[in-house]
Amino acid sequence: MIRLFEAVGRGVLGVFDALGRFFVLAGQTISGAVRPPFAIRATALQVARVGADSVPVVVLTALFTGGVLALQTFKGFSRFHAEGYIGSVVALSMLRELGPVLTGLMVTGRAGSAMAAELGSMRVTEQIDALVALATDPVQYLFVPRVLAGIVVVPMLVVLADVTGILGGYLVAVAYLGANPVVYVENTFQFLDLEDLTSGLIKAAAFGGLLSLIGCQTGFDTRGGAEGVGKSTTAAVVFGSLAILVADFFLTKVLF
Amino acid sequence: MNRSAEPAIRLAGLTKAFDRKGVLEGLDLTVAAGESVVVVGKSGTGKSVLLKHVIGLLKPDAGTVEIAGEDFWKAGRVRRDRIRRKFGMSFQEGALFDSMTVGENIAFPLARHTDKGPREIRERVAECLELVRLPGIEAKRPSELSGGMRRRVGFARAIALAPEILLFDEPTTGLDPITTDVIMRVIEELGNKLNPTTVTITHDLKVAFAIADRVALLHGGKIALALPPEEFAKSEDPHAAAFVRGDSALEPEDTPAPPSPPRGSATIGAVP
Numbered sequence: 001m002i003r004l005f006e007a008v009g010r011g012v013l014g015v016f017d018a019l020g021r022f023f024v025l026a027g028q029t030i031s032g033a034v035r036p037p038f039a040i041r042a043t044a045l046q047v048a049r050v051g052a053d054s055v056p057v058v059v060l061t062a063l064f065t066g067g068v069l070a071l072q073t074f075k076g077f078s079r080f081h082a083e084g085y086i087g088s089v090v091a092l093s094m095l096r097e098l099g100p101v102l103t104g105l106m107v108t109g110r111a112g113s114a115m116a117a118e119l120g121s122m123r124v125t126e127q128i129d130a131l132v133a134l135a136t137d138p139v140q141y142l143f144v145p146r147v148l149a150g151i152v153v154v155p156m157l158v159v160l161a162d163v164t165g166i167l168g169g170y171l172v173a174v175a176y177l178g179a180n181p182v183v184y185v186e187n188t189f190q191f192l193d194l195e196d197l198t199s200g201l202i203k204a205a206a207f208g209g210l211l212s213l214i215g216c217q218t219g220f221d222t223r224g225g226a227e228g229v230g231k232s233t234t235a236a237v238v239f240g241s242l243a244i245l246v247a248d249f250f251l252t253k254v255l256f
Numbered sequence: 257m258n259r260s261a262e263p264a265i266r267l268a269g270l271t272k273a274f275d276r277k278g279v280l281e282g283l284d285l286t287v288a289a290g291e292s293v294v295v296v297g298k299s300g301t302g303k304s305v306l307l308k309h310v311i312g313l314l315k316p317d318a319g320t321v322e323i324a325g326e327d328f329w330k331a332g333r334v335r336r337d338r339i340r341r342k343f344g345m346s347f348q349e350g351a352l353f354d355s356m357t358v359g360e361n362i363a364f365p366l367a368r369h370t371d372k373g374p375r376e377i378r379e380r381v382a383e384c385l386e387l388v389r390l391p392g393i394e395a396k397r398p399s400e401l402s403g404g405m406r407r408r409v410g411f412a413r414a415i416a417l418a419p420e421i422l423l424f425d426e427p428t429t430g431l432d433p434i435t436t437d438v439i440m441r442v443i444e445e446l447g448n449k450l451n452p453t454t455v456t457i458t459h460d461l462k463v464a465f466a467i468a469d470r471v472a473l474l475h476g477g478k479i480a481l482a483l484p485p486e487e488f489a490k491s492e493d494p495h496a497a498a499f500v501r502g503d504s505a506l507e508p509e510d511t512p513a514p515p516s517p518p519r520g521s522a523t524i525g526a527v528p
Contacts, residue, residue, distance in 0.1 A: 125349060127353055127354070129313050130347055133311055133343065133414075135365070135368075137333075
């Protein structure tokens with residue numbers, strides 16, 4: 001019985017430990033971002049890397065999600081003859097919800113895990129110690145360009161996802177379900193507000209920051225050789241995805 | 257070079273535990289400016305932990321680290337990085353940044369901490385590679401180098417800023433005898449040309465005797481013994497004798513922790 005309490009206690013302490021560590025490193029990242037040296041080139045490099053890594057997977061995900069949305073809404077809406085609204089539903093769900101969340105999850109799998117693997121292997125080969133020994137703040141040097149890149153790139157990818165998602169819906173509706181192309185396009189933009197787009201982009205920036213920070217942190221705190229790097233990479237994806245889904249709920253509540 | 261009355265490095269009462277397991281237990285060590293101290297000891301006695309405390313990669317649970325008379329952990333973040341610039345550290349496997357070329361690795365501290373232009377940096381990089389006897393390999397990637405070469409490039413990066421203190425972590429571990437000899441010669445040459453204070457960690461006594469002004473034995477979380485090489489080799493101390501002769505039968509039973517030597521006896525190189 002005592003052992004059970006001990007295990008529970010240790011688990012709870014572990015969670016608070018990790019949370020505390022997260023906020024400490026987040027604080028160090030922010031303070032590193034606002035003091036020189038400013039890593040403009042390194043950030044640009046990361047933007048290119050994260051972007052290039054993620055474009056194919058984001059495009060494919062969005063294309064099929066848009067398509068399946070059109071199919072599903074057709075199935076439901078045809079029951080009460082509201083097929084004309086499929087375009088609106090696809091566009092609204094992509095912009096407000098699915099674009100940012102799915103992009104966030106995909107970039108976590110692609111770039112967040114890569115960050116964890118890179119920083120993890122730097123940790124186990126003492127490259128991070130070498131940075132400190134060379135009088136360089138490793139959080140500033142490694143985290144700041146990656147987190148900034150995440151915040152900049154994910155919104156860009158979300159715009160791409162929104163466009164391809166709407167295109168996917170259009171293709172399915174027009175080519176497969178026989179919708180009138182002109183009417184479909186008109187319906188798509190009929191109920192859209194600028195705010196639908198901006199709320200999605202704000203979410204996207206938040207997700208980008210979260211997933212890169214978590215990717216960097218799990219890599220940075222890697223322990224124990226190659227096995228540790230593997231664990232960190234997995235943890236980056238699991239915690240990054242969880243963080244995105246939880247943050248999505250709260251951001252939606254605030255932004256609505 | 258710093259030849260003031262202050263020792264280059266003074267560790268006092270250094271204590272560090274990992275997961276409640278004590279590694280350093282009140283360790284004292286003083287290194288005079290310009291002195292070469294080699295710390296030897298069995299695997300797992302905390303030699304690397306000791307070295308990481310010297311440059312502030314690890315923060316002691318208790319005790320102080322003084323560099324040229326300045327308490328490292330009482331200094332602020334900016335000041336600590338200033339103190340770290342006095343150091344050059346060479347890591348066990350080189351710890352080269354594998355996203356950069358050899359040249360970029362050596363240029364890294366120069367570009368970050370000096371206002372040298374690209375041409376001056378290039379010249380200094382070439383000079384450092386010359387010093388470790390690897391001229392002209394700037395464009396190579398760390399992955400293209402052998403273990404011994406990686407370590408020497410690590411030396412070159414460590415000396416780029418002409419540091420006052422050089423730290424070597426297991427410079428020859430896992431290398432063949434010939435490469436070991438090359439590395440030892442390079443370390444000797446660096447010592448002669450730059451005249452730094454050096455602390456070297458190794459379990460290779462041949463290396464220790466070749467480059468040390470004093471050899472210190474780390475045992476039970478403390479410096480058990482610190483003597484010039486000739487005296488260390490002849491020492492009657494059972495741990496030292498077991499170590500020198502490589503005979504575990506000579507090693508006394510040492511659980512629990514051995515009686516600590518009287519304070520001060522373990523202080524090496526104290527400036528009179």
